[in-house]
Amino acid sequence: MSTENSGKKILVTGSNGLLGQKLVYALRQRKDVTLIATSRGENRLKEKAGYVYEPLDITDKVQVQNVISKHQPDCIIHTAAMTNVDACETKREECRLINVTGVENLLSSMHPQTHFIHLSTDFVFDGNKGPYSENDTPNPLSYYAQSKYDSEKVVMQSETPWTIIRTIIIYGVSENMSRLNLILWALKSLRNGEKIRVVTDQYRAPTLAEDLAAACINAAMKNKTGIYHVSGSETMSIIEIVNIVADYFGLDKTLVEPVTTSSLNQPARRPPRTGFIIDKAIRELDYHPHSLIQGLEIIKKQLRENGWLVESKH
Numbered sequence: 001m002s003t004e005n006s007g008k009k010i011l012v013t014g015s016n017g018l019l020g021q022k023l024v025y026a027l028r029q030r031k032d033v034t035l036i037a038t039s040r041g042e043n044r045l046k047e048k049a050g051y052v053y054e055p056l057d058i059t060d061k062v063q064v065q066n067v068i069s070k071h072q073p074d075c076i077i078h079t080a081a082m083t084n085v086d087a088c089e090t091k092r093e094e095c096r097l098i099n100v101t102g103v104e105n106l107l108s109s110m111h112p113q114t115h116f117i118h119l120s121t122d123f124v125f126d127g128n129k130g131p132y133s134e135n136d137t138p139n140p141l142s143y144y145a146q147s148k149y150d151s152e153k154v155v156m157q158s159e160t161p162w163t164i165i166r167t168i169i170i171y172g173v174s175e176n177m178s179r180l181n182l183i184l185w186a187l188k189s190l191r192n193g194e195k196i197r198v199v200t201d202q203y204r205a206p207t208l209a210e211d212l213a214a215a216c217i218n219a220a221m222k223n224k225t226g227i228y229h230v231s232g233s234e235t236m237s238i239i240e241i242v243n244i245v246a247d248y249f250g251l252d253k254t255l256v257e258p259v260t261t262s263s264l265n266q267p268a269r270r271p272p273r274t275g276f277i278i279d280k281a282i283r284e285l286d287y288h289p290h291s292l293i294q295g296l297e298i299i300k301k302q303l304r305e306n307g308w309l310v311e312s313k314h
């Protein structure tokens with residue numbers, strides 16, 4: 001199968017994931033882009049027109065070489081990763097294989113002029129002095145964070161034009177929502193009348209998946225290289241975020257139990273306060289994030305359209 005589009009050839013990894021899906025839906029319509037979507041296993045997106053799909057496990061070097069040499073992309077937007085922070089802590093080999101070796105496989109298989117756009121995380125920082133700028137020094141606290149920091153170093157040491165886009169708590173509606181992001185988890189639990197324990201001592205700037213996808217696409221189309229911090233513009237505690245979700249959807253806030261991070265006994269340590277200074281992305285990537293309330297409006301509409309949300313006060 002071939003696409004009818006032309007222009008820049010962009011290959012997206014992890015196209016079944018939350019950010020990957022948003023990239024596919026934003027890029028497949030563009031006349032100035034030829035899109036190759038790749039992910040582990042079958043294509044799980046409903047819409048299959050406007051792009052080529054290739055199954056691609058980034059830990060399989062031969063497969064990576066074959067797909068890249070077949071399509072010769074001008075740009076790779078690398079979203080695929082092992083993203084469950086606690087699973088990374090307990091399954092360290094798998095985490096390293098996907099998050100670091102996978103990046104090495106891509107970089108060693110592509111043409112040295114290919115623009116490599118790599119997704120990374122606020123968790124590379126220790127969270128003692130957020131919000132962070134691109135010039136701050138990472139100090140990862142968990143195995144996931146270390147693997148993402150190590151992958152950044154692999155990218156920075158490569159000869160290729162590279163961009164590292166760090167982001168924070170991505171939220172949004174995706175197809176086949178097997179993994180719920182913070183906002184959908186809170187919404188689903190509260191709608192089902194379930195009590196949830198939510199931390200009061202971690203601060204984050206939640207990022208709408210569509211906003212992040214737009215920043216990645218601008219980096220690709222404008223050939224922007226270097227490190228960019230791309231997140232929502234509002235940093236707040238996780239419990240504040242969940243309470244805003246509860247208020248917005250008219251749900252029972254008494255189900256939200258405030259807890260401290262230490263009481264959860266999670267395998268992986270989390271940075272207490274991150275948040276980003278996003279001025280560089282605003283200036284150079286034409287990045288204009290939605291507020292959390294605007295983001296909730298967008299996801300409410302999408303949830304209604306796909307039948308997930310049947311009724312709401314709004």
Ligand SMILES: NC(=O)c1ccc[n+]([C@@H]2O[C@H](COP(=O)([O-])OP(=O)(O)OC[C@H]3O[C@@H](n4cnc5c(N)ncnc54)[C@H](OP(=O)(O)O)[C@@H]3O)[C@@H](O)[C@H]2O)c1
Pocket residue numbers: 013014015016017018019020039040041056057058059078079080081082083098102119120121122148166167168169170171179
């Ligand atoms: N989610 C966040 O809050 C957050 C915050 C900061 C940074 N980030 C970074 O942002 C990026 C995108 O995150 P996301 O939320 O879109 O992640 P996601 O929804 O978990 O999607 C990741 C995708 O990668 C795929 N994948 C995993 N292992 C693979 C492999 N070996 N080969 C090919 N594909 C593989 C997964 O496939 P399956 O669907 O088959 O499992 C999944 O579709 C990641 O690099 C992540 O580290 C995320």
